[in-house]
Amino acid sequence: MAILEDDGEMRRLLAEVLRAQGYLVDVFPDGASWLNASIGNPDGSQTLRSWQVIISDIRMPGLSGLTVLRMAKVGSPSFPSVILITAFGDEETYAEARRLGAAAVLDKPFDLDDLVAKVREVAPL
Numbered sequence: 001m002a003i004l005e006d007d008g009e010m011r012r013l014l015a016e017v018l019r020a021q022g023y024l025v026d027v028f029p030d031g032a033s034w035l036n037a038s039i040g041n042p043d044g045s046q047t048l049r050s051w052q053v054i055i056s057d058i059r060m061p062g063l064s065g066l067t068v069l070r071m072a073k074v075g076s077p078s079f080p081s082v083i084l085i086t087a088f089g090d091e092e093t094y095a096e097a098r099r100l101g102a103a104a105v106l107d108k109p110f111d112l113d114d115l116v117a118k119v120r121e122v123a124p125l
Contacts, residue, residue: 004054006030014055034056034063056085058084066096066100
């Protein structure tokens with residue numbers, strides 16, 4: 001699973017909670033870091049690294065969570081489930097997330113148990 005969150009404290013908290021549930025977690029401070037990890041190989045070739053679930057903040061510097069969702073959907077033959085989190089949700093954002101196939105959009109602050117339940121739903125251990 002990949003967590004993309006520009007707030008360091010939130011990123012650490014989410015990773016800690018999900019690791020305690022038994023998930024393998026990679027963390028990224030922004031969408032660009034995730035993209036580099038997704039397609040960058042030392043030999044210069046490009047392959048999309050696959051995560052079963054991507055949890056992404058919507059508003060981040062550089063690539064937004066919605067852009068990450070678009071890229072994950074287009075770039076992966078087995079499209080990972082994407083859970084978006086935001087402190088700035090509005091109807092337009094929710095509609096775009098649904099249209100792009102987000103598994104869920106959670107509004108900050110959200111209950112961590114709700115996040116864990118959604119992760120378990122889309123990526124059972």
